[in-house]
Structure formats: C-alpha cells, structure tokens
Amino acid sequence: MSWIRESELSLLQKIAANILKAGPMPKHVAFIMDGNRRFARKKNVERQEGHMQGFNKLAETLCWCQHLNIREVTVYAFSIENFKRAKAEVDGLMELAKQKFTRLLEERDNLEKHSVCIRVLGDLTMLPLDLQQLIAKAVFETRTHNKCFLNVCFAYTSRHEITNAVREMAWGVEQGLIKSSDVSEALLSKCLYSNNSPNPDLLIRTSGEVRLSDFLLWQTSHSCLVFQSVLWPEYSFWNLCEAILQYQFNYRSIQKARDLHREEQELQQLEADRACVAEVLQHHGNGKPADAQRRQEALLHYTACREERVQDFLEALKHKRDSFFTDLASQAVLA
Structure with a gap:
C-alpha cells in the first residue's frame, strides 16, 4: 500500500471540506493511532493484520489532510514501551516498518511530486541496524521537500525525548558552546526531536482511550486534545x-493561552538576562550601582551575545544530528 495516495473526495466530502476551510484550520495535526489490536480481535484476524490495516488507514488519512490543507502530520507509530510486548509482535512490527520504509523509498517520484518531507522522531539506536539505515535514507532523501511534512514517532516517548534534550544542553555546556545560564524552557524546546516543527494545533487519539501515553507531552501543552471512540483502522x-x-x-481560547505563554517566556528570559547582567556589573563595578544607561547597554550586549551563543550551539546540534542520518544513509547505499 502506497504512503501517498492520490484520490478525490466525494461531492459531499468536498462540500464539508470547503465549509471547514472557511474557519480557522489546524496547520499541524498529531495522531495517536490506537486500536489496531482491538480491531484485529473484533475482526478475528491476526494482530499483524490489524497493524497492516492501521498503516493503510494512515495513508488514507494523509490524503484527507492534503485535501484539507493540513501541511503537517505527526503520528505515534511505535512507543519505546511497545518493546515490552511479546517478541513475535515486536518482530512483526519491525518487519512491517522495514516493508513500509522500503516501499517509501520506491515512491521517490511521488514524494518529490508532492514535496513530502519525512522526519522520524525517536531513539533510532534502539532499532535493528537495517531498519535504522532505511529510515535514515528516507529522511535524507526527502530532507529538502517543503510542502508537506510527515513526522513518524518511532522508538519514541516524550519523557525520553525531554531527557535527551536535557543531555543535549549539557553537551553544549560541556563543549563551551553555551553557558549554564543560557539554559531555558525555550532552548529546551529547540533541543527536542521535533525542533523543526511548530507545536501541533490538534491532537487526536482514537479507540476511546483518554490518555496521551507519553506522546508529545511538552509540545501539546497548548493544543486542542480530541479523544474519539472509533478504532484507528475504522477511522x-x-x-x-x-x-x-x-x-x-x-x-480562541487556545490562541489566547499560547499568546500568554509566549509573553511569559519572553518576560522570564528578560528577567534572567537582567539578573546575569546585574551580577556582571556588580563584579566589575566593585559593588557600585550602575546608572540606567549603562545597565541598558550592558543588557543589550549580553542579550546579543547569548543569542549568538545559542545560535552557534543549535547549529552544532543540527550538524551532529544530520551527520547521524547522513552516515546511516551512506551505510545503506554501500550495503
């Protein structure tokens, strides 16, 4: 089954889509695609068939999103917690992933036609090496596409992602790229796997479960969360x-909450910069208070230096991550 389908909506669906597009539309939608195993039990088929039907539904849903002008989709494909399942099921899911990423690479022309960028978010080192290489090749070959974005969370949990982001900032401090005082909520956001994407506007979970199951906990703090009872293959x-x-x-309430949070972040950063400047001025001024003009000049200088440090650190982090994918992709070509 193809990742990218080209099919038309029915007349009724087109009418509904046009009505929806008259209002504010989510630009980024995240899915917890839950219910594949329950679907298999319901239909009295093997679990693997349930997962296969789940993938087919993803391809269909991506087509609907294209028609609705939703440019970015993030899906929870495989949680780190899923490694605890029966070995046969985990092996089956790994094999399914290999098949689907192999198929994805066979669809280069279609991906290029629609300019679909594939990103895979998670700890790929937990996966079999041949699957890592396939994923890296798919990510590498679509990295310049910029009309549609599909983020596949694989070997992922949000807590693992946040922990990794903290490690990345610690690495930056150890390398002398940033100072410990540069660490902030905003910087942590830029160190997440999802740093290239805006936060989801809408998160949907199927199957009737009303938990996030460790998915995008940081990114969805100001998103609309919708829980639906339908099983994912029947979506x-x-x-x-x-x-x-x-x-x-x-x-409106979502946008208001986002605006307030952004203002709070800016204020927190300003206060942190002022505290650092005050400490510097006190140290170099022998305890004498600086006048307002000198404080303002020092604040502007410190802020500019901090932003430059942070930018250099983020570029170094991007290079490190890009190199990981590039090296894996080149291994796949040699293999």
Whole structure:
C-alpha cells in the first residue's frame, strides 16, 4: 500500500471540506493511532493484520489532510514501551516498518511530486541496524521537500525525548558552546526531536482511550486534545471533520493561552538576562550601582551575545544530528 495516495473526495466530502476551510484550520495535526489490536480481535484476524490495516488507514488519512490543507502530520507509530510486548509482535512490527520504509523509498517520484518531507522522531539506536539505515535514507532523501511534512514517532516517548534534550544542553555546556545560564524552557524546546516543527494545533487519539501515553507531552501543552471512540483502522473522513470542528470551537481560547505563554517566556528570559547582567556589573563595578544607561547597554550586549551563543550551539546540534542520518544513509547505499 502506497504512503501517498492520490484520490478525490466525494461531492459531499468536498462540500464539508470547503465549509471547514472557511474557519480557522489546524496547520499541524498529531495522531495517536490506537486500536489496531482491538480491531484485529473484533475482526478475528491476526494482530499483524490489524497493524497492516492501521498503516493503510494512515495513508488514507494523509490524503484527507492534503485535501484539507493540513501541511503537517505527526503520528505515534511505535512507543519505546511497545518493546515490552511479546517478541513475535515486536518482530512483526519491525518487519512491517522495514516493508513500509522500503516501499517509501520506491515512491521517490511521488514524494518529490508532492514535496513530502519525512522526519522520524525517536531513539533510532534502539532499532535493528537495517531498519535504522532505511529510515535514515528516507529522511535524507526527502530532507529538502517543503510542502508537506510527515513526522513518524518511532522508538519514541516524550519523557525520553525531554531527557535527551536535557543531555543535549549539557553537551553544549560541556563543549563551551553555551553557558549554564543560557539554559531555558525555550532552548529546551529547540533541543527536542521535533525542533523543526511548530507545536501541533490538534491532537487526536482514537479507540476511546483518554490518555496521551507519553506522546508529545511538552509540545501539546497548548493544543486542542480530541479523544474519539472509533478504532484507528475504522477511522473516517467524518471523524476527522468532527475533530477539526472541536478545534475550531476552541480556537480562541487556545490562541489566547499560547499568546500568554509566549509573553511569559519572553518576560522570564528578560528577567534572567537582567539578573546575569546585574551580577556582571556588580563584579566589575566593585559593588557600585550602575546608572540606567549603562545597565541598558550592558543588557543589550549580553542579550546579543547569548543569542549568538545559542545560535552557534543549535547549529552544532543540527550538524551532529544530520551527520547521524547522513552516515546511516551512506551505510545503506554501500550495503
């Protein structure tokens, strides 16, 4: 089954889509695709068939998102917690992933036609090496595409992602790229696996579960969360429309919360910069208070230096991560 489908909506679906697009539309939607195993039990088929049907539904859902002008989709494909499942099921999921990423690489022309960028977020070192290489090649070959973005969270949990971001900042301090005083909530956000993406506007979980299950905990603090009872392989265009309507009904309160949080972050950063400047001035001024002009000049200088340090650190971090994917992709070519 293809990752990127080219199919038209029915007349009724087109009408509904046009009505929805008249209101505020989510630009980034995240899915917890839950219910594949329950679907398999319901249909009395093997679990692997349930997971296969789940992938097919993802391809169909991506097509709907294209028609609705949703440019970015993030999906929870495989949690680190899933490694605790029966070995046969985990092996089956790894094999399914290999098949699907192999198929993805066979669809280069289609991906290029629609300019789809594939990103895989998670700790790839937990995966079999051949799957790591396939994933890296898919990420590497679509890295310049910029019309649609599909983020696949694989070997992922949010706590693991946040812990890794803290390690990255610690690495930056150890390397002398940033100071410990540069560490902030905003910087941590830029060290997450998802640093290239805006936070999701809408998160949808299927199957009736009302938990986030360690998925995008940091990124969805100001997102619209919608929990739907339908099993993922049975998800429909109308289920997606219902979720978008809930986003539209709550749009103003969501935007207000985001704006307030952004203002709070800016204020916290300003206060942190002022505290650092005050310490520097006190140290160099032999305890004498500096006048307002000198404090302002020192603050502007310190802020500019901090922003430059942070930018250099983020570029170094990007180079480190890009090199990881590039090296894996080159191994795949040689193999």
